[in-house]
Amino acid sequence: MSLSTKEVNKIAWLGRIAIDDDKIEAYARDLSGILDFVEQMSVLDTSTVTPMAHPMDQTQRLRPDHVTEENQRGLFQANAPLVDAGLYLVPKVIE
Amino acid sequence: MQWETVIGLEVHAQLATRSKIFSAAATAYGAEPNTQACTIDLGMPGVLPVLNAEAVRMAVKFGLAINARVASRSVFARKNYFYPDLPKGYQISQYDLPVVGKGKLNILVDGEVKTVGVTRAHLEEDAGKSLHEDFHGLTGIDLNRAGTPLLEIVSEPDMRSAKEAVAYLKKLHALVRYLEICDGNMQEGSFRCDANVSVRPKGQQEFGTRAEIKNLNSFRFVEKAINFEVERQIELIENGGKVVQETRLYDSVKDETRSMRSKEEANDYRYFPDPDLLPLEITADFIAEVHTSLPELPDAKRDRFKTHYGLGDYDATVLTATRELADYFEAVVAEAGADAKLSANWVMGDLSGALNKAGLEIEQSPVEASRLAGLVRRINDETISGKIAKQVFEALWESKDSADDIIEKQGLKQITDTGAIESIIDQIIANNPEQLAQYRSGKDKLFGFFVGQAMKATQGKANPQQLNDLLKAKLQA
Numbered sequence: 159m160s161l162s163t164k165e166v167n168k169i170a171w172l173g174r175i176a177i178d179d180d181k182i183e184a185y186a187r188d189l190s191g192i193l194d195f196v197e198q199m200s201v202l203d204t205s206t207v208t209p210m211a212h213p214m215d216q217t218q219r220l221r222p223d224h225v226t227e228e229n230q231r232g233l234f235q236a237n238a239p240l241v242d243a244g245l246y247l248v249p250k251v252i253e
Numbered sequence: 254m255q256w257e258t259v260i261g262l263e264v265h266a267q268l269a270t271r272s273k274i275f276s277a278a279a280t281a282y283g284a285e286p287n288t289q290a291c292t293i294d295l296g297m298p299g300v301l302p303v304l305n306a307e308a309v310r311m312a313v314k315f316g317l318a319i320n321a322r323v324a325s326r327s328v329f330a331r332k333n334y335f336y337p338d339l340p341k342g343y344q345i346s347q348y349d350l351p352v353v354g355k356g357k358l359n360i361l362v363d364g365e366v367k368t369v370g371v372t373r374a375h376l377e378e379d380a381g382k383s384l385h386e387d388f389h390g391l392t393g394i395d396l397n398r399a400g401t402p403l404l405e406i407v408s409e410p411d412m413r414s415a416k417e418a419v420a421y422l423k424k425l426h427a428l429v430r431y432l433e434i435c436d437g438n439m440q441e442g443s444f445r446c447d448a449n450v451s452v453r454p455k456g457q458q459e460f461g462t463r464a465e466i467k468n469l470n471s472f473r474f475v476e477k478a479i480n481f482e483v484e485r486q487i488e489l490i491e492n493g494g495k496v497v498q499e500t501r502l503y504d505s506v507k508d509e510t511r512s513m514r515s516k517e518e519a520n521d522y523r524y525f526p527d528p529d530l531l532p533l534e535i536t537a538d539f540i541a542e543v544h545t546s547l548p549e550l551p552d553a554k555r556d557r558f559k560t561h562y563g564l565g566d567y568d569a570t571v572l573t574a575t576r577e578l579a580d581y582f583e584a585v586v587a588e589a590g591a592d593a594k595l596s597a598n599w600v601m602g603d604l605s606g607a608l609n610k611a612g613l614e615i616e617q618s619p620v621e622a623s624r625l626a627g628l629v630r631r632i633n634d635e636t637i638s639g640k641i642a643k644q645v646f647e648a649l650w651e652s653k654d655s656a657d658d659i660i661e662k663q664g665l666k667q668i669t670d671t672g673a674i675e676s677i678i679d680q681i682i683a684n685n686p687e688q689l690a691q692y693r694s695g696k697d698k699l700f701g702f703f704v705g706q707a708m709k710a711t712q713g714k715a716n717p718q719q720l721n722d723l724l725k726a727k728l729q730a
Contacts, residue, residue: 217532
């Protein structure tokens with residue numbers, strides 16, 4: 159399996175990762191190599207195997223519906239680059 | 254050409270849990286920004302989500318109520334996209350293994366019952382809120398809502414008109430409130446709806462290209478937005494254009510749908526099972542236990558209202574539209590000890606009318622069920638006439654007095670004493686010889702004149718039937 163430079167660019171965009179143009183081909187080659195490695199597994203017939211949702215053979219534990227978290231806004235917002243009126247401020251996004 | 258409309262709805266119902274779906278932060282509406290967002294909601298490194306048992310119970314409740322299969326094993330998946338109000342860069346949702354499978358809802362449209370399929374319902378977390386108002390050219394982010402449990406309920410494309418879509422939505426709205434799994438507040442966004450709308454030539458099998466309409470926060474807007482969108486699509490096609498698959502926003506002020514800036518690339522969410530969460534197992538015992546906790550559901554209640562109270566289909570449907578209204582009605586009937594139909598008429602008529610006018614819900618009614626029952630009781634035992642009852646009702650609305658107190662204080666007791674009514678009639682006849690002569694010479698319409706005079710003389714308190722009978726006899730004598 160071989161990834162095109164277009165696909166590499168798309169993957170980078172989806173992950174919001176900046177990559178240099180002169181490295182795209184190298185990424186395409188390396189990523190294709192990884193995919194080829196994984197591809198070897200497709201020789202196995204998995205039609206009767208239930209897809210694994212989690213490597214641990216356990217089920218989800220549930221939590222009772224109790225509020226135990228307290229307001230720690232001040233503490234959390236101390237890390238934020240910009241806040242105003244209790245809000246986190248980010249560059250303008252308009253959909 | 255004849256066109257057919259095809260509609261499917263996606264509803265997000267906020268589950269009425271106290272804490273969030275994966276954290277122990279509060280879900281209460283209207284708190285100061287970011288005071289209910291903990292490290293898990295903020296997507297801090299190293300935290301782990303833990304699923305809220307109550308959210309699961311509520312989803313199961315819903316599944317059972319729509320006769321759906323509840324999955325014994327379901328899986329949470331990450332839906333990846335970047336947006337500032339989604340701190341983790343993914344939303345925890347469910348993908349190919351949702352908690353609730355195929356179910357159905359019956360709706361009533363123009364007297365016909367129609368079944369609408371529910372494709373699935375899955376659990377997921379809500380995102381935060383972006384505020385685009387003036388923050389020095391920046392966007393403000395409030396993450397209080399992030400992590401609030403949602404049940405996304407997806408319908409089949411089974412609806413064929415805006416009216417059907419609204420009927421389905423109202424039915425669903427009533428159901429989640431009956432089940433007490435969602436408060437149904439559309440203004441606060443607890444019950445949100447997106448509509449997938451397309452048109453196709455009548456008789457054609459395949460679906461046309463659909464547009465998804467967002468921002469529908471009232472039943473009225475759902476109807477208006479769909480109607481606008483259907484018109485737009487038909488006009489577009491008839492003029493040689495093509496509908497493009499896109500997301501459109503409904504603008505209630507202009508009453509139109511507008512294309513949201515079309516995304517250059519189709520969404521690519523790259524769903525995969527969330528490694529932070531193990532598969533959710535729901536045992537048969539748990540399902541059975543939830544089953545026994547189910548309240549009487551709207552359809553069952555409607556049927557019982559028909560058989561038990563002898564109400565017609567329409568009355569029974571209206572009175573069971575919400576659990577609160579049904580409870581109110583039953584409280585009135587129980588206390589009034591009268592014909593259920595009379596109670597139904599008062600609840601659906603004068604009371605609902607007054608509530609509507611005042612913009613109040615039944616649970617906010619200034620007239621409690623017990624006081625309305627007091628009024629119905631006095632109509633039923635003929636202490637007051639139906640006409641006077643309206644006057645008493647107004648006083649009930651304005652004060653905290655009982656119907657009996659109002660009747661007593663205002664002297665509204667109906668006059669049923671034959672002798673008293675007769676003497677009033679005699680007086681009127683004596684005072685109006687001219688009208689009497691005209692009446693006797695065949696001018697039947699003047700009967701109304703005499704009734705009016707008698708009612709005026711008794712301030713409306715004469716028993717109408719008795720008055721009619723006595724008057725007729727006297728005039729013909």
